[in-house]
Amino acid sequence: MEYTEKVMDHFLNPRNVRKIEDANAIAEVGNATCGDIIKLYLKITADGIIEDISFQTFGCGAAIATSSMTTEMVKGKHIDEAISLTREQVADELGGLPANKMHCSNLAADALHKAIKEYKAKNGLK
Numbered sequence: 001m002e003y004t005e006k007v008m009d010h011f012l013n014p015r016n017v018r019k020i021e022d023a024n025a026i027a028e029v030g031n032a033t034c035g036d037i038i039k040l041y042l043k044i045t046a047d048g049i050i051e052d053i054s055f056q057t058f059g060c061g062a063a064i065a066t067s068s069m070t071t072e073m074v075k076g077k078h079i080d081e082a083i084s085l086t087r088e089q090v091a092d093e094l095g096g097l098p099a100n101k102m103h104c105s106n107l108a109a110d111a112l113h114k115a116i117k118e119y120k121a122k123n124g125l126k
């Protein structure tokens with residue numbers, strides 16, 4: 001399977017690539033096999049809405065495209081909804097990923113889950 005046009009678009013023009021200086025949730029996740037790394041920044045409001053989200057990914061094209069798509073899919077959502085986002089949903093939204101590249105979408109989804117879990121723990125939320 002080739003990369004879809006949507007994957008290529010998010011790889012070549014990734015959305016939300018920057019550092020959020022006043023982020024209140026940050027997570028870094030690496031893939032031990034390929035060495036690729038994502039750093040995800042979230043700005044979460046007091047009532048749990050993801051007001052802003054950005055990423056910096058040092059990785060393959062699929063990792064960059066899925067990171068970009070992940071930020072678009074959860075921006076404006078409540079953290080309780082965002083935490084249930086799966087890598088399959090991200091890949092589906094991109095029109096699919098080649099089977100040998102599915103693991104690349106773990107990076108963004110895992111970083112999102114980690115950031116929200118840590119944010120909840122830090123703020124005494126369940």
Ligand code: FES
Nearest residue numbers: 034036060063104
């Ligand atoms: S090859 Fe490492 S995340 Fe894709």
